[in-house]
Amino acid sequence: MFTPSQHDVRRFFCETFRKQRANEILTPLEAIARDWIIQHPEYADALTDVEAALAQDYSVESGQANPFLHLSMHLSIAEQISIDQPPGIRAAYTGLAHRLGSEHEAHHHIMECLGEMIWTSQRNGLPPDGAAYIECIRRR
Template sequence: MISAQRENLRRYYLTCWQKQQAGQVLEGLEKQVAAVILEHPEYHPILANTDQALQQDYAPEEGNTNPFLHMGLHLGLREQVSTDRPVGIRDLYENLAERYGQHETEHLMMECLVANLWQAQQQQQPPDEHAYLACLVKLG
């Protein structure tokens, strides 16, 4: 099941990118995915090879960054900011973005997000919004 979900998610990214490159109309989430892909030219060669993109495993212990996870974290952060959930994240984001720019701010914030998600997984608990926000505050 995980393998099928992974493939479906990756296919969605690939479809968005193919539509973007073909100049086709993108809707809603497709626009957001394409925008994140455009911001990551280092991933364009990966997305150009459909078979590799669908099959490649990215083991962190081997120093590999999973481009789909990375781009998904950008999308997740943007959703959090747009909904201001957890409350206060929008202001933190805007303050950091003034100093570091949007893309670098998201990378900094992703470190807190990943740490928070990892901690929640280890404790088999929901993510701790207060700890997450505290981590983000330290970035400023």
């Protein structure tokens, strides 16, 4: 399993943004990331300067949203949907996107369910509950 560091993740998104602006060839993963970067133009400043991105503090206390976490969650959810893992997420996502009339908004709702699942797992010292995650998405 690949476990990138915080700096690896920030470099990945900054490099993807740079390559996209320079019209360079993207890897398949970069192409998916580019699609989410394009949908979040408010993150352009954070993605422009790699060194600033590496130094930036996005702690809860700083009060700033973390664009790298947000984009990473989009990327994770897109991967989950593409391989239907946990089982049923693709159908739950499709239904939610249809009800909301927006795939992007569906992702944002799923992010909340994903965060809830991770928080519950960590709090209880148990593995993530994929069934509860899917149920959360279906309830939205």
